[in-house]
Amino acid sequence: MTVPTRRRACIVGVGETRYARWGGITDASEHALALEAILNAVADAGLPVDRVDGLTSFAGDRNDAAFLAWDLGLPELRFANMVWMPGGGGGCAAVANAALAVESGQAEVVVAFRSLCQGQFHRFGQGPGARADREGAPRLRQAQTLLDAHLAYTLPFGMLNAPIAYALPMRRHMHLYGTTSAHMGHVAVTFRAHAARNPRAVMGQRPMTLADHQASPMIADPFRLFDCCLESDGACALVVATAERARDCRTRPVELLASAQGTVQGYGWGPFATVNIPDEHFASGGGTGVARRLWERAGLGPGAVDVAQIYDHFSGCVILSLEDFGFCARGEGGPYVASGVLAWPGGALPTNTHGGSLSEAYIHGLNHVVEGVRQLRGEATCQVDGAEVCLVTSAAGVPTSALLLGRQ
Amino acid sequence: MSTQRWFPDDLPTPAVSRDTLAWWQAAAEHRLLVQRCADCGHTRMPPGPVCPACRSFNRTWQEVSGRGSIYTYTVVHRAYVPSLVDKVPYVVIVVELEGSGGARLLSNLVDAEPHRLHVGMAVELVWEDVAPRLALPRFRPA
Numbered sequence: 001m002t003v004p005t006r007r008r009a010c011i012v013g014v015g016e017t018r019y020a021r022w023g024g025i026t027d028a029s030e031h032a033l034a035l036e037a038i039l040n041a042v043a044d045a046g047l048p049v050d051r052v053d054g055l056t057s058f059a060g061d062r063n064d065a066a067f068l069a070w071d072l073g074l075p076e077l078r079f080a081n082m083v084w085m086p087g088g089g090g091g092c093a094a095v096a097n098a099a100l101a102v103e104s105g106q107a108e109v110v111v112a113f114r115s116l117c118q119g120q121f122h123r124f125g126q127g128p129g130a131r132a133d134r135e136g137a138p139r140l141r142q143a144q145t146l147l148d149a150h151l152a153y154t155l156p157f158g159m160l161n162a163p164i165a166y167a168l169p170m171r172r173h174m175h176l177y178g179t180t181s182a183h184m185g186h187v188a189v190t191f192r193a194h195a196a197r198n199p200r201a202v203m204g205q206r207p208m209t210l211a212d213h214q215a216s217p218m219i220a221d222p223f224r225l226f227d228c229c230l231e232s233d234g235a236c237a238l239v240v241a242t243a244e245r246a247r248d249c250r251t252r253p254v255e256l257l258a259s260a261q262g263t264v265q266g267y268g269w270g271p272f273a274t275v276n277i278p279d280e281h282f283a284s285g286g287g288t289g290v291a292r293r294l295w296e297r298a299g300l301g302p303g304a305v306d307v308a309q310i311y312d313h314f315s316g317c318v319i320l321s322l323e324d325f326g327f328c329a330r331g332e333g334g335p336y337v338a339s340g341v342l343a344w345p346g347g348a349l350p351t352n353t354h355g356g357s358l359s360e361a362y363i364h365g366l367n368h369v370v371e372g373v374r375q376l377r378g379e380a381t382c383q384v385d386g387a388e389v390c391l392v393t394s395a396a397g398v399p400t401s402a403l404l405l406g407r408q
Numbered sequence: 409m410s411t412q413r414w415f416p417d418d419l420p421t422p423a424v425s426r427d428t429l430a431w432w433q434a435a436a437e438h439r440l441l442v443q444r445c446a447d448c449g450h451t452r453m454p455p456g457p458v459c460p461a462c463r464s465f466n467r468t469w470q471e472v473s474g475r476g477s478i479y480t481y482t483v484v485h486r487a488y489v490p491s492l493v494d495k496v497p498y499v500v501i502v503v504e505l506e507g508s509g510g511a512r513l514l515s516n517l518v519d520a521e522p523h524r525l526h527v528g529m530a531v532e533l534v535w536e537d538v539a540p541r542l543a544l545p546r547f548r549p550a
Contacts, residue, residue, distance in 0.1 A: 126488060127488040127489075128420055129488070129489060130418040130419070130420075130489045130490065130491070131418050131419065131420045131421050137417075137539045137540075138417055138418075138419075138421045138538045138539045138542055139421060139539055139541065139542055140421065140422055140423075140424045140429075140432055140541070140542060141421055141422070141423050141424070142423065142424060142425075143423035143424055143425040143428070144423070146425075148423040148425075149423055149424065149425040149427070149428050149454065150454055151420075151423065152422035152423045152424060152428065152432075152454070153422075153453070153454050153513070153514060154514050155419070155420035155422075156419055156420060156421060156422050156538075156544055157500060157514055157515050157516050157544070157546075158415065158419060158484060158488075158489075158492065158498055158500055158516065159500050159514055160420075160484075160488040160489065161488060164482055164484055164500060167482035168480045168481070168482055168500075168502055169480070171480045171481055171482055171527075172479070172480040172527065175480070175527040217485065218483070218485045218497075219484075219485060219486055220482045220483070220484050220485065220486070220500075221482050221483040221484075221485070221497075222482075266460070274453075274454065275479075275502045275512045275513070275514045276452065276453050276454075276511060276512050282479075282480070
């Protein structure tokens, strides 16, 4: 479908709440933070709140669009969408779906948001905990969802959380290609250095050296503590509108050059739920299909990217994503990141210039899209001079999504 | 039935659907199955209603020996269930099952020192009887 230029989707506003370590926000509910982030993004765009007529989110956000529309007194909710892909895979897709809504004319101003207070609910890293019926003898129980029935083949074996799940493709990558813990350490240390310039970053005041990384305790081999992302409280949001509507906004609109979402054949939910992934995809992030379609739609390739925001639930998963998206060949991601390419300033591909999920905050990667917008507006705390094209990716290891953003 | 136990009682228990129940019932009898398409012979795990290769709903089971090799692994150092505290570090493995048409199973390596672990390591099945009608397949070095 060719979209007329005046209807092309743009990101016209970004907003966020304060970010904190899990449990750090006690004076506002996760619900209130969702509303605050949405209102901040709309204010950034310079649009009246009454213009908002659509809401999108992902990862099973607890704040239903219909309630938020009621909270905000929206004159009419014309589009509401939740990405049907797991967790952090859906962040870019939530923005892409907002874009599809405005480009098709279903809605005019759609806000993509994510509010996540792990301190007020559950820390993902703690896993499901002990079985609920621990008083009786262990027994089979009825699966409530398709995911439940799949996790029957993982949880009882102590595969209890994401570090354990994603250690499996990472260990295989190390076995096949010689990737090392120090390679992963370069990723973590680089993003920490970027966070030092970002006043929003939870770990901005906590410098990290490669020696610190190597001394951090092992969680699930090969992932050490400093390979694992933060668990945070906070929310962020982005306003998506047509180019025509963007003329009413006070910000410089950022274009969506392309978006893609989904997964490759046989990948399923990724290694969290099944280890029967085709061999060619096991030691990857599962994002090669999304990458191919993204580059095809944009008519561009990795060489066009000035700055990247790569989902970093684990340092090693950044290596897998960079390979999936073609910045280096399969298996060369470790030496590629260790060459210093991700660093601002000076690296050829400055990446996670806000500090990422490893050092800014874990808002399921929607904060990576916010950072991409700031780069293309020239407002980032680690600003890449003259940045015109930014790649943003969502989580490796699950069905995923990506955006290619452009400066207008 | 063996009575050897490697893991505590309060790990999450398996959630079972109509499509996976027979697999768990066989496991309780110490038979390790993979699901096989009754039309094209493609094997798949976990069990599900339809064959992803030929879309047939006709399914059968294939019993496997439980011999296999480690495809990948991780050593878990944190006790995410409190009773695991004296079990860490424990080993989570992905096993490629011999004679299964390429099916893999996630499980644990027991009775082995973690430092011996490597991809390609030969393993064999050992059942852990968790309860009278619940057994879990674990693996030890072959």
